[in-house]
Amino acid sequence: xxxxxxxxxxxxxxxxxxxxxxxxxxxxxxxxxxxxxxxxxxxxxxxxxxxxxxxxxxxxxxxxxxxxxxxxxxxxxxxxxxxxxxxxxxxxxxxxxxxxxxxxxxxxxxxxxxxxxxxxxxxxxxxxxxxxxxxxxxxxxxxxxxxxxxxxxxxxxxxxxxxxxxxxxx
Ligand SMILES: [Zn+2]
Numbered sequence: 001x002x003x004x005x006x007x008x009x010x011x012x013x014x015x016x017x018x019x020x021x022x023x024x025x026x027x028x029x030x031x032x033x034x035x036x037x038x039x040x041x042x043x044x045x046x047x048x049x050x051x052x053x054x055x056x057x058x059x060x061x062x063x064x065x066x067x068x069x070x071x072x073x074x075x076x077x078x079x080x081x082x083x084x085x086x087x088x089x090x091x092x093x094x095x096x097x098x099x100x101x102x103x104x105x106x107x108x109x110x111x112x113x114x115x116x117x118x119x120x121x122x123x124x125x126x127x128x129x130x131x132x133x134x135x136x137x138x139x140x141x142x143x144x145x146x147x148x149x150x151x152x153x154x155x156x157x158x159x160x161x162x163x164x165x166x167x168x169x170x
Contacts, residue, residue, distance in 0.1 A: 010086040014093035016119050018081040022072035027079050029065035034072050034084040074116075097127065105134040111162055113143050122147070128154050139165050 003013050004021075018024075022034040040060040047054060060069040070076045072084065083089040088096065107124040114121070125148040128136045136155040138144060144159035146152065158165045 010084075011088060014088040014090070015084075016090070017116070018071070018073040018076075019084070019087070020071050020073055022082075022084045023060060023069035024072040024078065024082040025062040025065055025067040026070050027067065028082045029062060029067065030082075032083050032085045032089075033062055033064055034082050035060065035062075035069060037071065040069070101127075101131045101134075103133060105131060107134060107136045109136065109138045109140070110166075111140055112138075113140070117147075125151055125155075 004010065021037055023037045023040060024034050044054065044058060047058060061067065062069060070078060072082055074081055105127075107128055109120060109124050112119075112121040112124075124136055125146060128134045128151045129148055134154065136146070136151060137158070138146070138155060139158045139162050141159055141161055144157045146155045146157065
C-alpha cells in the first residue's frame with residue numbers, strides 16, 4: 001500500500017513475501033486467490049466500534065473454497081503466499097529485470113538480514129554481479145557487509161541507523 005501511495009503502479013511492484021493489502025485463504029485454493037483487505041478489515045473495525053461481539057461468522061472467507069482469509073504475508077505462516085493478480089508475479093519480475101539488465105540499475109536494499117536471504121539479499125547481490133551497469137545500495141545497521149566480494153566496487157554500504165540515513169537522503 002505504501003508503494004502505491006508513493007506513485008508506483010501495481011504492475012511496478014513485486015512483493016515476494018506478500019502484502020497486507022490483500023487477504024488470502026489459509027491454504028490457497030488457487031495460486032492467486034487474493035482479496036483486497038481494506039474494506040473487509042474496515043467492516044470488522046466498524047462492528048467492533050459499534051460494540052458488536054465478533055463471532056466466527058464475521059471472519060472473511062474465500063468465495064471460491066469457503067476457507068477463512070488471512071493476511072497475504074509470509075508472517076502469517078500459511079503454507080504458501082498467493083500472488084495477487086494486480087502485482088507482478090515472479091516470472092513477470094524476472095522478465096522485467098532481464099529486459100533492463102544492460103541499463104544503469106540501482107538495487108536499493110533496506111534492512112534485509114539473513115532470515116530469508118534468498119528472497120532479496122542474495123538475488124540483489126547476484127543481479128549486481130551479473131549486470132555490468134548495476135550497483136547496490138545497502139542500508140543495514142546490523143548486517144551491512146556484502147557476501148559476494150565480486151561486487152565490492154559496485155556496492156555502497158550504509159551501516160548507520162536506517163531512519164537517519166533515509167532522513168539524510170531526503
Ligand atoms: Zn480459497
